[in-house]
Structure formats: structure tokens, C-alpha cells
Amino acid sequence: MAVQKHDVTASGSPDRLLALSDGIYAIAMTLLVLDVKVPEGLDEKAFRDAMGNLGPQVAAYGLSFYVLAAFWRDHRRLFLLVRRLDTSLLRLTMASLGAVALLPFPTALLADYPDEPAAVSLYATVIVVIVALHLAIAAMLWRREHLQAEPISDTLGRAVLRDLAATIIVFGLSVPIAWLSPTAAQWTWLRLIPAKIISGRGLRSAMRSSSTP
Amino acid sequence: MAVQKHDVTASGSPDRLLALSDGIYAIAMTLLVLDVKVPEGLDEKAFRDAMGNLGPQVAAYGLSFYVLAAFWRDHRRLFLLVRRLDTSLLRLTMASLGAVALLPFPTALLADYPDEPAAVSLYATVIVVIVALHLAIAAMLWRREHLQAEPISDTLGRAVLRDLAATIIVFGLSVPIAWLSPTAAQWTWLRLIPAKIISGRGLRSAMRSSSTP
Amino acid sequence: MAVQKHDVTASGSPDRLLALSDGIYAIAMTLLVLDVKVPEGLDEKAFRDAMGNLGPQVAAYGLSFYVLAAFWRDHRRLFLLVRRLDTSLLRLTMASLGAVALLPFPTALLADYPDEPAAVSLYATVIVVIVALHLAIAAMLWRREHLQAEPISDTLGRAVLRDLAATIIVFGLSVPIAWLSPTAAQWTWLRLIPAKIISGRGLRSAMRSSSTP
Amino acid sequence: MAVQKHDVTASGSPDRLLALSDGIYAIAMTLLVLDVKVPEGLDEKAFRDAMGNLGPQVAAYGLSFYVLAAFWRDHRRLFLLVRRLDTSLLRLTMASLGAVALLPFPTALLADYPDEPAAVSLYATVIVVIVALHLAIAAMLWRREHLQAEPISDTLGRAVLRDLAATIIVFGLSVPIAWLSPTAAQWTWLRLIPAKIISGRGLRSAMRSSSTP
Secondary structure, eight states: HHHHTTOOOGOOOHHHHHHHHHHHHHHHHHHHGGGOOOOOOOOHHHHHHHHTHHHHHHHHHHHHHHHHHHHHHHHHHHTTSSSOOOOEEEEEEEHHHHHHTTTTHHHHHHHHHHHHHHHHHHHHHHHHHHHHHHHHHHHHHHHHGGBBOOOHHHHHHHHOOOHHHHHHHHHHHHHHHHHOHHHHHHHHHHHHHHHHHHHHHHHHHHHHHHHOO | OOHHTTTGGGGGHHHHHHHHHHHHHHHHHHHHGGGGGOTTTTTTHHHHHHHHTTTTHHHHHHHHHHHHHHHHHHHHHHHHHHHOOOHHHHHHHHHHHHHHHHHHHHHHHOOOOOOOHHHHHHHHHHHHHHHHHHHHHHHHHOOOOGGBOOOOOHHHHHHHHHHHHHHHHHHHHHHHHHHOOHHHHHHHHTTHHHHHHHHHHHHHHHHHHHHOO | OHHHHOOOOOOGOHHHHHHHHHHHHHHHHHHHHGGOOOOOOOOHHHHHHHTTTTTTHHHHHHHHHHHHHHHHHHHHHHHHHHHHEEEEEEEEHHHHHHHHHTTTTHHHHHHHHHTOHHHHHHHHHHHHHHHHHHHHHHHHHHHHHGGGOOOHHHHHHHHHHHHHHHHHHHHHHHHHHHHOOOOHHHHHHHHHHHHHHHHHHHHHHHHHHOOOO | OOHHHHHHOOOGOHHHHHHHHHHHHHHHHHHGGGGGGTTOOHHHHHHHHHTTTOHHHHHHHHHHHHHHHHHHHHHHHHHHHHHHOHHHHHHHHHHHHHHHHHHHHHHHHHHOTTTTTHHHHHHHHHHHHHHHOOOOOOOHHHHHHGGGGOOOOOHHHHHHHHHHHHHHHHHHHHHHHHHOOHHHHHHHHHHHHHHHHHHHHHHHHHHHHHHHO
């Protein structure tokens, strides 16, 4: 291992890509708050009404912050397995960051138009794109041993792909559902939280057993 | 110690979480300025009036920058004690960052509606949530020795919890006070500054004596 | 080499400049999304029209994210060759970051006024300025051996300059074209994508052979 | 030296403060662009007028980016001399970051109201506050040897203080001048550029001779 580690030239180091990624995630997570607002200069009654109507804005903020936090964790876990970058890995990562940086737009749309099928299905579509790109990164990494920080066992490889595929299926199914009932589509997403906790447990135990020599 | 340090696998390293945290704090602290503004195209008299009315905006900016700087210090101090992450620590930290990233919203509300009980009590509530999450992190860390960078003495553990609990009490008390008198609630907060300086001194001396072998 | 590496004083280390650069790129890439938006409170028909008209906004977001990602890659590649900073290198880098941070403005202009020659040519001009500054950094670095991380071969030096010069020519030519036909100018830019892929391949193979001892 | 370096406990390391500082500078530098804008939906003539009137916005962007870049350089130079933090150093640095994060506000004011004494003098005042805090950091560091990365010679200490004091004097004098003539005050600032280049040279030569053993 030590020998392998030392022959990584600086040109392949993922360090600056991780710094850029952490920056983009941090900004996307913080920009979400710009859509939670109450207009200036309202009288007392209008102010109370505006406060009472903040529900969808705050819910959209909470949902997107939670989603981005979960994606950041996936990103962190994936890159724990990366010893060096190649061009395809850099491109896939950049594409995933482009979708992450876009998320504040469908979030604002969802907060303002929670009953519009187009808003709900666009939100789900952007999520599916991000997770599909994470899945592509994971699949490529599994096949290219010279990029791996340590050998990726078949158990771990399969656990990672299964975890990401589950999210794609839930959010992917919600896209057509949104055109029938935007509310039903949003309830589907909540199904993911317990699913993620269970699959997260499976994933962590696979990572632990893989790091045992 | 050296042995302990070397067996931390990359998967437990808090490095990227600290980079994400520093990014979120930096952005939340800088976005606060977006609420300090004067409309374009005013005539001379209207411009002077607008400048004269900036007081609450600038005060809210200063207060929230000070508060976030104090929270960042608490976050930095807490993570000096962390050698490795586990899932609970990651989740509590993410939750605290979600509340930190939200703070620009109650700050804007406080600047625009300093006399509204709902604005003042929401601001205090977000602060209480952040500090309560920091307290939960501290309490969990104190109990889980395998996560600690070095053994946390009882003196230090108690000093940290006391420091955080004092802030929760002051801001927590200001929530009901805000519904009686928003102004009185804001005066309560100022009581915290000398209190923090005194408790900060106690905390620093506890940290020093704990780092002495 | 080892000896050379150890005599770099902290004062010449590019570390903090790279952290600042990654931050500015991450923010510029994420701020682009603020121009993709649908007004609040539209009725159903107006909402569908607004969604249908998002094309130019989303295209401008995608283009500028792609462009900034490509510039970040160039910046990363250039700084892989840098062992220490001097004042000229710091100034050129700061000037390039000033143009990068400005890019969200011509991007918004291009999204709102894709048929205006002034909008299209301003966009191309800012791109030319960024690439010209990267070229100046590369040329200066090639001549100043004491700043180099490892000796830059003539093959590599020429490949880097050729790659950057090609981008300058394509975007530079599009400036006068924009005054005749804004649409034609935008089509010119698309010519760059295959050109970049080919020159990128040449550049990578030059970097690989240069890092072989 | 090696011995001194190794006894720095993590609790005194300035690493995270530098990450927070780089983040705040990067965001403040990038937020400046939000004030350079042309309204959507103008007809051809109004669009050309709006483009023609961008001068003050672009000039204010350029000036503030230049000013923040120069402050970041001062901040980087100061912290090259810092081996460990104490509470006063942390507080002064946080106060300077609070003024840095505020700068986008007077920049927008200067772009919109370049002829208003209050706008011009507020801009100069914020600059004076930042530089005065940098001077306080430098003076404190010079006196507290246990915080220094290497002994600060009297030549270097005096050169740093002189450099910062010169900026304070120029911007400080422009505050009363602005009330007589806002334009004259802005011309005064341009005097600083050659002055900074000369004093920068003196400072760099002092830093070089101090790092020679």
C-alpha cells in the first residue's frame, strides 16, 4: 500500500477537486435560504399572514438541505475510495456538481408552486440526475483498479450501487406520479428516509468489513 | 497517543466535514450583508432618509455576524476534541449547519420588524436550536471515548456543557419575554456578552489544564 | 528535487492562493443559478409559459458552468507546475479571478438578451480576458525556472500555450462576428468543444511524458 | 525552530481560521458582481442606454475587487508570521472579517450614488476600519513573541506598520474631503496604488532579509 500511495503524482491527486466540491455543496446549501423571506414594510396583519404562509418555503429549505447533506455524504464516501483522478472521473464529478449547484432553482419552484406537476417533477428529475451521476462514478471506480485507494470488494461495490439505485428508483417513479398528483409524488419521497437509513447501515457495515485487512 | 492517531482510517477523518462547515459559516456570515441596502435612484432627500434609517439593518448584521463568529469558535473548540466521526456525530453536525445556514432569514426579519414578537422570538429560537445541537455534540463526544482526540477530563466536559447551557438559558428565556416586550427580549441578549467572556475564560483555562500532560 | 522542495519558504507557498481560487470558482459556478427563476404568484397559464421560456436561462447556466469548469481545470493544471509564487504570478492570478468572479454578469446578460450583439460580444470578451491571463501565467511560468514544481519541457510548454491560444482565437473571432450575427457567434463557441477535447488529449499526453523521469 | 514548531498544540493552530478567512474573502469578492446588472425585458434602445450606464457599476466592482485582493494579500502576509492563535488575535481577525464581509454594501452604494458625500465617506470609513484592524493584529503580533512563526525583526515590524499606516492616512483623509467634494475624495484613493507598489517592494525586501537566517 505505502508504495502505491507514494507513486501518485500530484497531477492525479483529488485534493483540489474535493475542495471545489465542498465549496459548491456549502454554497448550494446556504443559497437555499434566500427563498425563505417576508417582504419589507408590511403592516401588522399582513406580517402575521406572511409568517403564517412560510410553511412551504421552510419545508422546501429543510428538504433540500437534507437532500444535499445526504448527497454530500455519498460524495464523501465515494471519494474515500479514490486514490487518483482520471479525466472521466473528473468530468463525471463536474457534471454532478453542475446538477448540485442547480438544485436551488427547483427548490424555489417547489416552495412557490407545490401543486404544479412541472415543479414537482423537475425537482425529482434533478435529484435523479445527481444520483445517476454518483452511480456512474461508483461503477467506473469499481472497474478501474488503478484509481482505487484500496481494493473495492464485490460486497462493497454491490452495496454502493444498490444504495444509489434505490434512490434513483424512488425519485424516478415520482416523476410520472407528479403528473397525476403532485402531492402523492412528494409523499413518495418521504418513503426514502427509512429506506436510506436501512441501506446506509448495510453500506457502512460493508465499508467497515472492507477496511479490515 | 501516536498509535491511536495512526489507526484512524480515512473513513473516520473529520477533515472534509470541517471544510464543509467552514464554508457554510463563511457563506452565512457573508450573505448577511445582502439585507443591508439602499434602493437605487432615490433623490437627495430620500437618499439621506434611507441612510438615516439603516440603523436596524446594520445592528442586525453586526449582531448576527458576532453570533455566528461565536458559534464558529464553539464549533472549532468542539472539533479540536474530535479524532474521528461516527454517524451520529455527522448527523448532529449537519443538523447544526442547517440551522446556521438558516440564520440569515431571522436576521433579515429582525432588521425589518424589530418590534414584532414573532420576529424576535424566531431569532432567539434558531439560536437556541444551534446551541442545543452543539450541546448534544459535546455531550455525545464526552461519553464516546473512541471518538476523542485526547481524553476529555470531567472538568473540561462540565465546563463545556455549562458554557453552552448558559447561552441556551438566556436565549430560551428571551422567547417568552419577546411576546410581552420585543425590546426587553433584545436587551436580554446583551446580558450574554459579559457572561460569555467570563465563561469563555473558565473554558479556556479548563482546556489548557487538560492539554497539559 | 527533494532539496529544492525543502527550501520553499512558507512565504512562497501557493496553498492559500489555491484555497482562495477554489472558493471563487465554486461561488461563481453556484451564483449562476440565481438567474434561473420563475416569478412567484403566477396563475397556471402564466406559470406554464414561464416554464416554457426558461430555455435561454438554462442554456446560459449550462454554458457558463461548463466554461468555468474548463477554466478551473486549466487553473488546476497550471498550478500543478507551480512550486512557489512570486509577485507577478500572484497579480496575474488575482486578475484572472477578478474576471472569473465577473462572469455571472455577462451570463445573465446572455440569458436575457441572446440576440443583442453587445451581450454576446461582452460574454466572449470576458472569456478571452480569462484565457489570455491564463496564457500569461503559463508563459511567465515557463520562463521562470525557480517557480516551477519540476522542469517544464519545451513540448509541454508549447502544448499548454497552443491549447490556450486556440480558445482565445475562437472566442476572439466571435466578438466581431457577434456584431454581424449574435446567433452565428454563439455557434462558433460550440466549435470549441471538440477542439478542446483534441487539444486536451495532446496536453495530457505531454504532461504524462514530462512527469516520466 | 523544529522544537518550537512541534509544541504547538492543535488548539492554537490558525489553520481553520485561515480556511474561514479565505472563504469570507472569496465570497465577498464574488458577491460584488451581484450589483452589476441590467434589468430584464428592455427594448433595444433602453438596453443600449442601460449598457452605456454600466460604467460606475463596473468601476465599483473593479475597485472593490482590487481592494479586497490587496487586503487578502496583507492578511496572508500577516498570517505567514503567525505560529499560534490566542484569544485576542482570534477576536481582532474576526472583527476584520466582519468589516470585509460588509464591504459589498458600501460598494453598491458607491456604484449607485458616486456623487453623494455619505456614500463616498462610508466606503472610505470601512476601508480604514479594515486596515486599522490589520495594523492592530500586526502590532500585537510583533509584541507577543510566543505567537510568532519566526522572530519578527524590528526592520520587518516597522515596515509592516508603515505600510498599513500609509493606507489608513490616505483613506482617512478622504473621509473629510468627501464632504467637500466626493469626486476629489475618489481621486485621492488612486494616489494609493503607486504608494502601495513602492511600500510593497520595501515590505517584500524586509520579509526576504528576515527569512534569511
